Amino acid sequence: MKNRNIFALLLTLLILCSCGTQKICYVYSSFHEPANEGLRYLYSEDGLHWDSIPGIWLKPEIGKDKIMRDPSILRTPDGTYHLAWTIAWKGGLGFGYAYSKDLIHWSKERLIQVMEKEPTTVNVWAPELFYDSEKNQIIVAWASCVPGHFDFGQEDIRNNHRIYYMTTKDFKTISDTKLLYDPGFSSIDQQIVKRGPKDYVLVFKDNTRLERDIKVAFATSPTGPYGKASTSMTYLYTEGPACEKVGKDYLIYFDAYRKKIFGAVKTRDFKTFVDVTNQISIPKDHKHGTIFKVPMKVVKKLIKYSNNKIVR
Numbered sequence: 683m684k685n686r687n688i689f690a691l692l693l694t695l696l697i698l699c700s701c702g703t704q705k706i707c708y709v710y711s712s713f714h715e716p717a718n719e720g721l722r723y724l725y726s727e728d729g730l731h732w733d734s735i736p737g738i739w740l741k742p743e744i745g746k747d748k749i750m751r752d753p754s755i756l757r758t759p760d761g762t763y764h765l766a767w768t769i770a771w772k773g774g775l776g777f778g779y780a781y782s783k784d785l786i787h788w789s790k791e792r793l794i795q796v797m798e799k800e801p802t803t804v805n806v807w808a809p810e811l812f813y814d815s816e817k818n819q820i821i822v823a824w825a826s827c828v829p830g831h832f833d834f835g836q837e838d839i840r841n842n843h844r845i846y847y848m849t850t851k852d853f854k855t856i857s858d859t860k861l862l863y864d865p866g867f868s869s870i871d872q873q874i875v876k877r878g879p880k881d882y883v884l885v886f887k888d889n890t891r892l893e894r895d896i897k898v899a900f901a902t903s904p905t906g907p908y909g910k911a912s913t914s915m916t917y918l919y920t921e922g923p924a925c926e927k928v929g930k931d932y933l934i935y936f937d938a939y940r941k942k943i944f945g946a947v948k949t950r951d952f953k954t955f956v957d958v959t960n961q962i963s964i965p966k967d968h969k970h971g972t973i974f975k976v977p978m979k980v981v982k983k984l985i986k987y988s989n990n991k992i993v994r
Contacts, residue, residue, distance in 0.1 A: 711971030729928035745769030922970025
C-alpha cells in the first residue's frame with residue numbers, strides 16, 4: 683500500500699511538471715486587404731519567425747461595409763477567447779465582437795455600440811482588448827474622431843483622433859465610454875501593456891502629419907492617467923503596434939505601411955529600443971492585429987483543422 687501511494691504521488695508530480703513545462707506558442711491575429719475576407723492567424727515558436735495558418739476563421743457579417751480590420755484577441759482566465767475588430771473606415775458608432783473557446787468555432791457576431799452618445803463620431807478604429815486582473819474586467823480601448831472636441835491644429839477636423847475606453851465583464855453589460863488618453867495630438871492604434879503592479883505602458887501611434895510613428899506613455903493604472911508621450915521609437919509612416927514579452931525582452935511589431943514591410947524593436951524599459959527588423963520574418967500580405975500566447979497544442983489543433991479543410 684505504501685509503495686502504491688508513493689507511485690501515485692510520483693505520477694501526480696510528473697503530470698504537474700509536464701503541464702508546467704508545456705510548450706508555448708505565439709499567435710498573431712491578422713487580416714488581408716481589402717479586409718473583406720475575415721480573420722487570419724500567424725504563429726511562431728520563438729516570437730520572431732512567423733508562419734501562416736491557412737484559412738479564414740471568421741468572416742465579417744456585421745456593419746455596413748462587412749469588413750474586419752485590426753482584429754484583437756484576448757484570452758480571459760475562464761479560457762474564453764474574445765475578439766474585437768474595426769467594422770468600417772468611416773461611419774458606425776461601435777466595433778465588432780465575437781467569442782470562442784478554441785479559436786475555431788466562433789459565436790454569433792455582435793455590434794458593440796460605444797459612441798452612441800456622440801452621434802457625430804467619424805469612426806471607431808482598432809478596438810484593443812486588455813484584461814485588468816486587479817478588477818477582473820476587460821478594458822476595450824479604441825480611437826475615435828469626434829469633430830470639435832479637441833484642438834485639431836494641423837489635422838483635418840475629421841481626422842483628429844483621441845483614445846477612448848470602456849470596461850466590461852461579459853460584453854452584455856458595458857460601462858460608459860471615457861477618454862483614455864489625450865496626448866495633445868491625433869493618436870490611434872493603442873495597446874495597454876502591464877509590466878507589473880501599478881506599472882503600465884500605453885503603446886500608440888502618433889497620427890499627426892509630421893510624425894506618423896509609434897510612441898509610449900506611462901501610468902500606474904491601466905486606465906490612466908498616462909503621462910507625457912515619449913519621443914518616437916520608429917520611423918515615419920509606421921502604425922499598428924503589437925507588443926508581447928518574449929524572454930526578458932518586449933518585442934513591439936509595427937506595420938511600415940509605406941515600405942510594405944513589418945518592422946520590430948525590442949526593449950526592456952520602454953525607454954531605449956533596439957531595431958530587430960532584420961531578425962524577424964512575417965508572411966506576405968499580413969496586416970496588423972495583436973499577439974498572444976497559447977499552448978502549442980492549440981496551434982497544432984488549428985493547423986490540423988486547416989489541413990483537413992474544415993475552415994471556410
